[in-house]
Amino acid sequence: MSGVGAMRDLLKDLLGIEGVKGVLFFALSGQRLFEEFTIRENDPASASDWFALAVCLGNAHETELVFERGRLYIRRTAEGVLVVVMELMAPSEMIRLTCDILLSAMRGPKPLRGIKRFFKL
Amino acid sequence: MKKVLLVDDDREIRLVLNQGLSRCADSFAVRMAGDGIEALECLRSQEISLVVTDLKMPRMDGFELLAVIMESYPDIPVIVISGFSSPNMQRLARQGGAVAFIAKPFPIESLTRHIVKMLRKQTEGGTLHNLSSSIFLQLIEMEQKTCTIRLENKPSGNKGILFFVQGELFDARVGDAQGVAAALEILAWDQVSLSIQNDCSIREKRIRRNLYSLILEAARRQDEKTPLPSAAGPGSGSEPPVPDPVSESLLRIRARIENELGVGCGVEDAFQDPVWNERVKRISRHGEQLKLGKLIMAYVGRGEPRDHIVLPGETATVLAVNPKCPRGKIMRILGG
Numbered sequence: 413m414s415g416v417g418a419m420r421d422l423l424k425d426l427l428g429i430e431g432v433k434g435v436l437f438f439a440l441s442g443q444r445l446f447e448e449f450t451i452r453e454n455d456p457a458s459a460s461d462w463f464a465l466a467v468c469l470g471n472a473h474e475t476e477l478v479f480e481r482g483r484l485y486i487r488r489t490a491e492g493v494l495v496v497v498m499e500l501m502a503p504s505e506m507i508r509l510t511c512d513i514l515l516s517a518m519r520g521p522k523p524l525r526g527i528k529r530f531f532k533l
Numbered sequence: 534m535k536k537v538l539l540v541d542d543d544r545e546i547r548l549v550l551n552q553g554l555s556r557c558a559d560s561f562a563v564r565m566a567g568d569g570i571e572a573l574e575c576l577r578s579q580e581i582s583l584v585v586t587d588l589k590m591p592r593m594d595g596f597e598l599l600a601v602i603m604e605s606y607p608d609i610p611v612i613v614i615s616g617f618s619s620p621n622m623q624r625l626a627r628q629g630g631a632v633a634f635i636a637k638p639f640p641i642e643s644l645t646r647h648i649v650k651m652l653r654k655q656t657e658g659g660t661l662h663n664l665s666s667s668i669f670l671q672l673i674e675m676e677q678k679t680c681t682i683r684l685e686n687k688p689s690g691n692k693g694i695l696f697f698v699q700g701e702l703f704d705a706r707v708g709d710a711q712g713v714a715a716a717l718e719i720l721a722w723d724q725v726s727l728s729i730q731n732d733c734s735i736r737e738k739r740i741r742r743n744l745y746s747l748i749l750e751a752a753r754r755q756d757e758k759t760p761l762p763s764a765a766g767p768g769s770g771s772e773p774p775v776p777d778p779v780s781e782s783l784l785r786i787r788a789r790i791e792n793e794l795g796v797g798c799g800v801e802d803a804f805q806d807p808v809w810n811e812r813v814k815r816i817s818r819h820g821e822q823l824k825l826g827k828l829i830m831a832y833v834g835r836g837e838p839r840d841h842i843v844l845p846g847e848t849a850t851v852l853a854v855n856p857k858c859p860r861g862k863i864m865r866i867l868g869g
Contacts (some may be wrong), residue, residue, distance in 0.1 A: 457823045465819035468812065476835035478864065479815060480826025484654040500745065502791050505861050 420446060422514040423494075429504025429510060432483070436495040445492060466493045476504060489494050489515055535561040535582040535652055538573040540598065541614070542590040550585075551594065553641035554648070561652060567600070568592025570845050575744060577709060578605055582690050582799060583651055588615040588622070596629060603630040608681055608694045610651045614644065622795065630734070660731030661831075669727070670720070671865070674744050675701040682732040683785030687721040691717040696735040702747070704739040712739040713747070720751035746821035746829055783850065791854075791864050799858025802841060809849035817845065830867060832860055 419437070426435045427451050434449035435458060444459040466486055469475050474487045478500070485496040485507055494515065496507055535555070541547050547565050554563050564579065566572040575581065584602060588595035599611055610632040615622065615720040618636030626634050633647045657682055661669065677700035684691050693707040705716035735790065738748075775853060783803040790800050817828040827845075834840040835858060842852040842863065854863065 453824065455823070461819070461822055465816065465823065468815045468819060469833070470812070471835060472833045473836050474832075474840075476832040476860075476864070477820070477821045477828060478830040479828055480746055482825045484825070500743070501671070 419518055422517055424448065425514060426496060426507065426510055429503065429507055432507065433495060433498045433499060434497035436462050436497075438466065438493045438495075440488075440492055442467075450498070462495050466495060476508075485511065487506070487511055487515060489519075490513070491518055535655075536564050536577055536579060537561050537648055537652075538564045538566060538572060538579075538581045538585060540586040540590070540595070542587065542727050542830070546587075546833045549807075550641065550644070552646060556702065557649065560649060568597065569595070569598035570683045572598055573601060575600070576609070578776055581606075581609055582655065584609055585648070586609045586613060587612060588613060588617060588626070596625070599626070599629040599631060603734075604704065606711065607704070607710070608696070612647050612651070614639065614642070634743065653683060654732075655681075655730045656728040658731045660728040662726040670695070670702075670744060673697050673745065674702070676700065677769070679733050680730075681733050681735075682727050684710060684719055684725045684727040685732070686719075686724065687724045687726060689719075689722075691720075692721075695719060696733050698733050698738075701738070702740050702744050703733070703735045703737070713742060716740055717751045717754060719850045720748050721755040723755075743826075745868050749829065752789065752868060753782070756782055756789065765862055773841050786852070786867070790863055794864055796860055798863065799855035800852055800863065801855060802853040804853075805846075805848045806851045807848050809843050809851060813843060814847050825854075830864060832864060 421467055423435050426432055426434060433451050434443065435446065436456070437463060438444055438459070444462050445453075445465070447459055456523070465484070466488070466505040468484060472486075473488045475484075477484045477486070478487055483498040483504065485495045485498065486531070491511060494511060496511065496532055498504065498507065534803065538549055538714050539547060539554075541550070544567070547567075551563050553564060561582065562577055564581065566575050569586075570592045572584065572586065576584075584598075586595045586598055595613060595615070599613070602609055602611055610629060612633045612635065613626040613631040614635045614637055615626075616637040618634070623634045635644060635647065637675065673682070674697070680740060682690065682695045682697065683823075684695065686737040691707065695702060695716065696704040702716060704712060705719055707718050710718065744776055774823070783805070787803045790798060812832070813828060816831065820826060820828050829845070831843045832840065833839040833843060838856075839853040840856045840860075842854060852863070854860070
């Protein structure tokens, strides 16, 4: 991860997908690192409400929840918890794939081992 | 064949109109009633596509009939024919929901043109045959269409109507049943022909539940109705097995997915697990706090060999699936 700015850019990519209403990213401690919504509710839920939901999912590393009025896609990684707030008909496969890519980018390149430390194979 | 109901207390007028409209016998059939009461009996017992009514009649007049049709059969257009054609009368009829007002006397061709135009309108958005209603209706919701969809269940011949306003299911009707009850019946039909009218006369939202939860409930109800093949073959002489509704329901859920996606679709097990109940309740509570409503379904992956799809209920129903399964398709079949 090259910095907070890069993380924000990556998360904003998610917001550009049709049907995505909001993206939140929390540290595992609960500290909110990113929160942005494309549509603001009149009486928006607080970040702690969203994190409380993520906590109640226990040790699940990937969860997709379908509610009466929307869907949530939640990923727990070593870096934190990502919550994607979606409309019911959002393209969830595309959103999952984008999350895979951006979470992998946020982790940065893996440290090389063995001969790969010295040569590009 | 579409049916047009002609309501007039003057027998001669009925006969003349019937004869005149018989030229269109290949497009629609004519049924006749002498007043509003007779017309309502006819509406209850037959599938009527359009009503042509006089205003001044004994027992139940045209205005009263119009009001009942707008309330109970809002998909049926009404053409008013009347000798009292003052602008005020015409305005009242239009306000009451009539799609056209024709002043008596009139040439038969004028009435025929109005009837044909209105009947064509009922299928202007196209007609589709032999499909499952649930997938198509999700498209209607996705495209936020305003339309009236008339469906016929091919196996039973039953007909029903769904009313969508900007993609939201506002109301439904099957015979005299309306609202959620009618929607659940229609959504359980899995082999329908349907025609689309690109507008919707309904403005009052009678159905408050979302389409997905209705599709899910309709599928469950349908599953409960479908008999499973007997485990003991015919003539085996053994006692018939006592049906276990829970396992039957689980088998049906699994069969439904495998029918659509094939046996190798990745559903490895289906069971009820009370361990999930408390967690499902908590998730649902959070969902309501977040204004998302009740939980309909959850997909949970823990990095184990099997992921789980959880359906809330008195006891949660759990499908154990291969993490590489077509998750989106399975969830859509289950109503999510």
